[in-house]
Amino acid sequence: MSSEPIERRVSYLGDRLKACRCQSCGKEYFEVRDYCSNCGRKSFGKMDNIDLFYDKGKLEFCTLVNEPTNKFMKLSSYVYGIVSFHNGKIRVPARITDQLICKGDNVDLESLEGREVIPRFRRRYTVGKNEVVPTISLAFTLADEYYPHQEYTVVQPSKEYELPGIVGYGAYTSRFRIKEPGLERAVPFVDEDSVTAAVEAGKLSLIHSGLDSTWVGKVYVGSESNPYAVKPIASKVAQVLKLGEEDGDVQGVDAVDTEFACKAGTSMFKDASALVSYPKSGINYAMVIGADNSQAAPRGCPGGELDTYVGYGGASFIFGKQDVIAEIEGWYSCTSDTPDFWRRDGEQYPMHGGRFTGDPAYFKHVRKSACKLMERLNVKAADLNYFVPHQPNPQFPIRIAKELGFKDEQYLPAIQITKFGNTYSGASLIGLAAVLDIAKPDERILVASYGSGAGSDAYLLRTTSQLLDKRKRQKINVKFQAENPFIEYIDYTTYRRLKMGM
Amino acid sequence: MQNRPAIVAVGRTKFGEHYGKEPEKLIEDAWLAASNECSIERKDLEACYLSDCFLPITNKLGLEEGFLSELTELHVPMEVTRSFSAALLTACNAIQAGVYNTVLVGGIEKMTDRWDKIRDDLMLLDDPWSYYAGGTPESNHELMLRAYIKKHNIKGESLEQLNLALAEVTVKNHANATKNKYAQFQRKISIEQVLNARKTAHKPLGLYDFAPISDGASALILTSDSTAKKMIKNPVNVLAIGSATDYLNYPKRADLSHFVAAELAMKKASQTSKVAPSELQIIEVYDQSTVMEMVSLEDLGLCEPGTAWKSIHGCSNCYNIGGKQVFVNTDGGLKANGNPLGATGGAQIYEIYRQIRHEAGERQVKVGDGSPRNGCVLEFEGFGTKAYVSILGVNRDE
Numbered sequence: 001m002s003s004e005p006i007e008r009r010v011s012y013l014g015d016r017l018k019a020c021r022c023q024s025c026g027k028e029y030f031e032v033r034d035y036c037s038n039c040g041r042k043s044f045g046k047m048d049n050i051d052l053f054y055d056k057g058k059l060e061f062c063t064l065v066n067e068p069t070n071k072f073m074k075l076s077s078y079v080y081g082i083v084s085f086h087n088g089k090i091r092v093p094a095r096i097t098d099q100l101i102c103k104g105d106n107v108d109l110e111s112l113e114g115r116e117v118i119p120r121f122r123r124r125y126t127v128g129k130n131e132v133v134p135t136i137s138l139a140f141t142l143a144d145e146y147y148p149h150q151e152y153t154v155v156q157p158s159k160e161y162e163l164p165g166i167v168g169y170g171a172y173t174s175r176f177r178i179k180e181p182g183l184e185r186a187v188p189f190v191d192e193d194s195v196t197a198a199v200e201a202g203k204l205s206l207i208h209s210g211l212d213s214t215w216v217g218k219v220y221v222g223s224e225s226n227p228y229a230v231k232p233i234a235s236k237v238a239q240v241l242k243l244g245e246e247d248g249d250v251q252g253v254d255a256v257d258t259e260f261a262c263k264a265g266t267s268m269f270k271d272a273s274a275l276v277s278y279p280k281s282g283i284n285y286a287m288v289i290g291a292d293n294s295q296a297a298p299r300g301c302p303g304g305e306l307d308t309y310v311g312y313g314g315a316s317f318i319f320g321k322q323d324v325i326a327e328i329e330g331w332y333s334c335t336s337d338t339p340d341f342w343r344r345d346g347e348q349y350p351m352h353g354g355r356f357t358g359d360p361a362y363f364k365h366v367r368k369s370a371c372k373l374m375e376r377l378n379v380k381a382a383d384l385n386y387f388v389p390h391q392p393n394p395q396f397p398i399r400i401a402k403e404l405g406f407k408d409e410q411y412l413p414a415i416q417i418t419k420f421g422n423t424y425s426g427a428s429l430i431g432l433a434a435v436l437d438i439a440k441p442d443e444r445i446l447v448a449s450y451g452s453g454a455g456s457d458a459y460l461l462r463t464t465s466q467l468l469d470k471r472k473r474q475k476i477n478v479k480f481q482a483e484n485p486f487i488e489y490i491d492y493t494t495y496r497r498l499k500m501g502m
Numbered sequence: 503m504q505n506r507p508a509i510v511a512v513g514r515t516k517f518g519e520h521y522g523k524e525p526e527k528l529i530e531d532a533w534l535a536a537s538n539e540c541s542i543e544r545k546d547l548e549a550c551y552l553s554d555c556f557l558p559i560t561n562k563l564g565l566e567e568g569f570l571s572e573l574t575e576l577h578v579p580m581e582v583t584r585s586f587s588a589a590l591l592t593a594c595n596a597i598q599a600g601v602y603n604t605v606l607v608g609g610i611e612k613m614t615d616r617w618d619k620i621r622d623d624l625m626l627l628d629d630p631w632s633y634y635a636g637g638t639p640e641s642n643h644e645l646m647l648r649a650y651i652k653k654h655n656i657k658g659e660s661l662e663q664l665n666l667a668l669a670e671v672t673v674k675n676h677a678n679a680t681k682n683k684y685a686q687f688q689r690k691i692s693i694e695q696v697l698n699a700r701k702t703a704h705k706p707l708g709l710y711d712f713a714p715i716s717d718g719a720s721a722l723i724l725t726s727d728s729t730a731k732k733m734i735k736n737p738v739n740v741l742a743i744g745s746a747t748d749y750l751n752y753p754k755r756a757d758l759s760h761f762v763a764a765e766l767a768m769k770k771a772s773q774t775s776k777v778a779p780s781e782l783q784i785i786e787v788y789d790q791s792t793v794m795e796m797v798s799l800e801d802l803g804l805c806e807p808g809t810a811w812k813s814i815h816g817c818s819n820c821y822n823i824g825g826k827q828v829f830v831n832t833d834g835g836l837k838a839n840g841n842p843l844g845a846t847g848g849a850q851i852y853e854i855y856r857q858i859r860h861e862a863g864e865r866q867v868k869v870g871d872g873s874p875r876n877g878c879v880l881e882f883e884g885f886g887t888k889a890y891v892s893i894l895g896v897n898r899d900e
Contacts, residue, residue, distance in 0.1 A: 010634060030631075030754070061652070061758070063644035064705045065636060069622040072636050080641050082753040091753040093629075095636035106704050113648070124634055138635035 007132045010124075012249060014136040015240045017052035017119055019090055028089040052090070052119060053240075054152040054207075056143055057083040059094065059117050062109050064101070071125035074190055074502045077101040079109070083117055083140055097122055097139040098146065098175045098189050100488060116143035121199045121240055122191040126502040133227050135236070139191060146175040146486040150475055155210035157322035164273040165327035165461065167285065167320040168209020168470065171433035171478050172200035173313030173420045176488050178495040180308070183394060185421030187490060188293050188312040190498050194225040195233050197314040197426070198291040202241050205287065205316035208474040209323075216243040216318065217283030218254040218275060222264025222290045222425040223314075229345060232257040237289065254283075261341055262390055263451025264425045265290020265315075269459055270331050272319035285320040292424035297349035298496060306352060309393050311421020312499075315429035325467040326436065326445065329460040332373035334365055341452030352452075358396070361454050366390065366400050369458035370448040377460055381405035384460075385443035388431040390450035391417035397431075400448075413438055419482040434478040441465040507597040508730035508737040509894070510723050511540035512852045517718035517840025518686040525554075525561055525612040526569045528719035532848070533573070533608060536721040540733050548602040550580040551589035553609040554844035555883070559623055560616040570608070585609075586720065586847025587881040587890030591743045593724050603729055608721040611842035620715055628884045631751050642752050642885045643791035644706050649758035650797065654808030665706075667815040668792040669696035672710045672837055674819060675789065679834025681864040684849070686716055686840030711792045716840035720848025722855070738855050741777060741876070741893045744770030748887055761794075763889035764801035764880055771878070771891040772803070779803030782893075783874035784857050784867060785828065786850035788882045789835040798880055802891070804828060820867070829867045829874070832857065847881040847890070854879055854894050 012018070013031060021028045022036035023046040029036075030052075036043040062081030065072070072078075078101060083094035097120060101107060117140035124134035143149045173186035174197075188197070198221050206213055221234040234255035238244065244253025258264045265288055272286035291314025296306035340361035343350035353361065366389060374380065381387070387406040389397040394417055401411035414431035423430055428449040435445055445461040471477075490498070513535025515528050529552070537544070550570050557563045567580035583589045586609035593607045613620050625633040632642065647668075650656075656664055673693055679685035691710060699708030730737035746766035749755050755762070772778060779802055787802070789795035799810040804823050813823045820829045833839045833853040836846060854877035856862040867874060876895035882888065 014631075014634060061645045061648035063641050063648065064703075065638050065641055066703060066705070067638065067640075068636065069625055069633070069638055070619060071622060075636070078636060080636050080638075082645055082758070091758075093632040093635035093637055093751070093753050104704070109648075109706075113652075125636075134634075136634055138631070 002127055002131050002134060004132055007134055011135055014138060015121060016242065017137050019050050019052055020047045021050050022047055028086060030090050030092050052085050053137060055085055055119070056149040057085045057117050057119065057140065059096070059112055059115050059140070060084050060091065062096070062112050064107050064109060066103050071127070074126055077103055077105065079107060079112060092138060094138055094140050096141070097191055098141045100490065100494070116149065117141065118143050118147060118149050120147070122196055123193060123502045133195070135195070146484050148475060150207050152207045153210060154212045159323055159466070161321050161324040161327060163327040163329070164277045164319055164321045165324035166317050167323055167325060168205050168211060168318045169316060169433050169436060170201050170204025170208050170474065171313065171315040171430045171481070172197055172204055173311070173423070173481050175486060176490055176498060178492065179489050183418040183421065185309070185311040186313050187495050187498050188501065191502055192293070192312070193227055193501055194223045194291050194293045194314070195227065195236050197293065197312065198223065198233050198237050198289045199240050201289055201291055201314040201316035202237050202287060204474065204476055205318050206241060208470055209318045210470065210473060211285055211318060213242045214245050216253060216285045216287050218272065218286040219243050220256055220258055220268040220272065220286070220288045222258045222268060223292050224259060224261055224264065224343070224424055225293045225295050226257065243287065260455060261452035262392070262424045262427055263449040263455060263457055265429050266447065266449035266457045267333070267451070269317070269319070269328070269457065273328050276320050284322070285318055287316055287318050289316040290314055290425035290429045292426055293499065294422055294424040295343070295349050303349050303351045306350065309417070309422045311423045313420050313423040313430060314426035315433045317429065323466055324464055325470055326461040326463045329462055330373060330377050331457065331459045332369050332376060333455060333457045334368045334372070335455035336365070338454035340454055361452065362392065362396050362450050363400060365454050365456035366448045366450050367403070369456035370404055370446060373446070373458040373460060379460070383444065384410065384446050386414060386435045386439065386445040387411040388414040388428055388435055388445060388447040390428045390448065391415060391431060392422045392427070394418050416478060416482070430478060436467065437477045437479060439463050439467060441467055505598045505600055506727040507594040507724055507740045508727045509740065509851070509855055510725055510730045510733045510737050511536045511542065512722045512855045513539060514684055514720040514849050514852050515718050516684045517716045517842055517849065519614045520717040521614070525557060525563065525610055526573060528612070528717065529570065529608050529610045529721065530573055532719040532721035533606065536723055540723055542604070542723055544574040544576060546604050547574065547576060547578060547606050548604055549578050549596065550574070550606045550608065551583065551593045552580065553583045553586045553589040553847070554611055555584050556623065556627060556843070557610065557612065560612050584844065585881055585883045585888070585890065586844060586851070587743065587879070587892055590724070590740070590847070590851065590892060591745060591890065594740050594743060597724060597726050604723065604725045606721060607724055608719065609845035609848040610719040611844040612717050613715040613842060614717050617715070628887070629750055629752055632753065640707065640712055643712070643793050646758060646797065647706050647793045650760070650793070653759040663815050664811040666693070667811040668711060668796060669693045670814055670817070671789065671792040671795045672696050675831050675835040675837040677819065678832050678865060679838030682833050682839060685834040685838055686714060687834070687838045707791060707793070713790045713836035713841040716842040718840055718842035718845045720845045720852060722848065722851060736859055736896065738858050738894050738896065741895050742771040742774035744768060744774065744891045746770070746889050750884065750887055752885055760797045760807065761801050761886035761889060763886055764798060764891070767889040767891040768802045771893050775893040777876055777893050777895065782876060782878045783829070783869045784832065784854060784877040785830045786833070786853055786877070786879045787830060787835070788880050789831060789837050790841060795831065795835065799830070802878065802880060832862070832865050832867060847879065850879040850881060851892065851894070858894065858896060
């Protein structure tokens with residue numbers, strides 16, 4: 001029953017927490033206004049647009065909601081209150097998210113009051129399956145927990161590179177985990193999905209790159225768990241992150257979703273690199289995101305075997321030719337029509353080819369792309385510092401790495417499946433992010449993704465000295481999220497509930 | 503004052519769940535009771551003012567005036583407002599301006615017809631952004647309590663007394679309702695029940711701190727002073743109605759610890775009626791929660807900000823404010839009498855009317871040797887978004 005125009009307007013303000021400030025008296029408003037109510041007519045046209053998306057607020061007062069309104073039922077119990085920004089100049093209603101509170105739990109509400117909080121982009125509430133998915137950033141998390149506040153500072157680029165490459169990146173996974181023998185897996189909170197993960201990853205990559213978001217001319221989002229069959233995730237990412245020059249309420253950016261199982265993200269690395277290199281494109285930076293709330297049927301159901309490995313998260317990489325942290329030396333992609341994993345339209349969960357997802361699918365394609373690329377560029381495994389394979393389970397990436405002649409220290413830093421689970425389109429990207437988090441300048445990294453259906457993209461990257469300069473800007477890196485003391489472990493039943501979402 | 507408006511009859515239904523009755527039927531009951539009381543015929547009505555907060559949503563009724571026209575078989579001017587006080591204010595203006603001489607003011611609400619979605623509707627209509635953020639109809643009251651406690655730095659033993667005082671508000675209102683045959687709840691409750699409900703909810707306020715959702719209707723006949731005196735003995739005058747408005751979004755308001763709209767409305771009403779807050783003898787406040795009853799005592803100017811709980815604590819059926827007895831919500835208040843939004847104000851006026859005319863039966867309060875000579879009604883629309891203060895009394899010119 002939600003109305004599309006109302007959804008659009010609420011999201012437009014609420015996703016970014018758009019606000020404004022009067023130039024003469026400094027009064028601030030949570031909304032976009034043409035004039036200030038203090039200064040009246042003379043302030044017309046003298047209101048500065050600000051937004052609170054990268055800001056931090058303070059939880060002023062709070063209470064517990066354990067009988068939510070109908071649309072919030074799936075959140076069960078949560079802390080709700082009032083958050084102020086800029087020393088109380090702006091106050092907004094706020095839901096505290098990423099907290100599992102069971103009915104009957106005692107929450108020390110007073111101890112929460114006065115704490116710093118960060119706005120997080122989340123699903124707003126539950127709607128019918130045929131309706132627009134509402135989102136909002138009036139969901140907050142505590143700044144001294146899993147996700148600390150990070151300044152977003154724009155830095156003017158200083159150095160032009162010959163080859164295009166990565167200029168910034170960010171990986172995002174949720175606070176919740178399910179722990180089973182051999183691996184931990186990230187579980188989205190009930191208000192998270194592939195869209196919110198894509199936005200989070202994009203946000204972290206902007207912070208890391210120091211780029212003005214308006215300089216990004218194209219955004220690709222690869223996912224196989226878009227809540228929509230038709231409607232791009234990329235449009236939401238572009239609007240929330242304000243990519244491209246803003247004109248009215250439209251962003252001057254090209255945004256597109258891609259899909260090729262788990263390689264929907266990596267496939268676009270070359271497109272993004274080519275785009276920023278083409279002199280007439282007018283695009284200096286392109287963002288590539290791979291994010292998934294990896295789908296799997298419950299255990300015991302057909303396709304339920306996947307439920308052992310699926311995770312949640314994504315990563316974003318920004319490509320350009322200025323202030324590059326890792327240049328792209330070359331690539332090779334291969335494709336064959338091998339239906340080892342698929343999901344028919346209208347089906348909730350994917351199916352897979354069982355024993356044939358290995359040799360004729362994953363191994364054949366990853367081997368082919370990695371070998372071909374090394375052959376083309378005339379490098380051997382020993383010449384490289386890191387190998388990042390796609391990681392659908394803990395065994396496959398290790399087997400292929402060894403087969404290709406890589407040693408433990410070359411591939412183990414990339415293996416993140418045991419910490420976050422298989423994040424589908426995000427899996428090889430999070431592996432690459434983990435390697436970039438620790439790599440030194442002038443090191444070479446081979447990435448070989450895999451997408452069922454099937455194909456593989458291999459890239460050879462060489463890091464630059466600017467890798468170290470930018471590293472300081474990103475506290476929320478892969479290791480930080482893997483070893484975070486605020487991770488909350490949940491049981492299988494809760495995991496299924498959270499994964500189903502709102 | 504020229505054409506001073508006067509109430510000559512009041513009527514209401516029981517508040518509660520009227521599963522089998524259409525909304526039209528409820529307003530008919532209230533109108534019949536009122537018209538019967540002053541022997542007025544529908545043809546005597548020159549205009550009707552009806553209030554309902556959201557019949558168009560609960561009952562998909564878009565033109566409430568239509569069923570009032572059917573009911574009265576009249577084609578006179580009819581207008582709909584969202585609260586009873588707003589309807590009364592409009593009616594008073596018309597009487598004072600000399601436009602009409604005798605009008606019907608009615609209020610109606612049928613909330614239980616949409617019991618399954620009513621909390622979403624209430625919250626969305628009261629304060630959309632708070633709804634989008636996950637707020638509930640109860641949460642703003644709890645946040646106001648937190649803001650009140652912090653602003654006035656209430657701690658330790660004082661805080662315990664404040665929490666106890668809020669429980670006493672409910673206990674008093676439930677006790678009063680047992681003497682009111684129209685009230686939704688007809689049973690006494692104990693302090694322990696209130697406190698236990700808070701414990702169960704793990705929140706500052708619990709089940710017994712909040713007014714219910716209700717069905718019901720109320721009506722009154724309003725006329726000018728001179729006509730009133732020909733119709734009945736001792737009509738009750740509307741001495742003043744003050745009204746004010748505040749932001750829809752509660753977190754945006756300047757002071758979160760009270761209702762500025764109520765304060766402003768009271769100032770205007772007091773000025774017009776020349777009745778000072780300290781002179782008020784009986785008061786009906788809009789206790790959608792116990793917190794609301796407490797802060798309203800301050801907003802109406804009866805207590806200093808931050809002190810109302812001291813006057814409440816330890817009192818049984820009336821508050822002791824500055825050594826003076828003040829009777830508040832003698833009909834059970836919204837908490838126990840019920841809260842069918844559009845009709846609620848009518849029930850509040852009903853109570854003041856009965857008390858001033860010494861017709862309140864078991865509930866009758868005594869001021870000195872007789873019944874109160876004035877009374878005040880505070881009604882809100884939304885969570886303090888609009889406030890109306892009506893001061894009623896017997897004509898002082900006599």
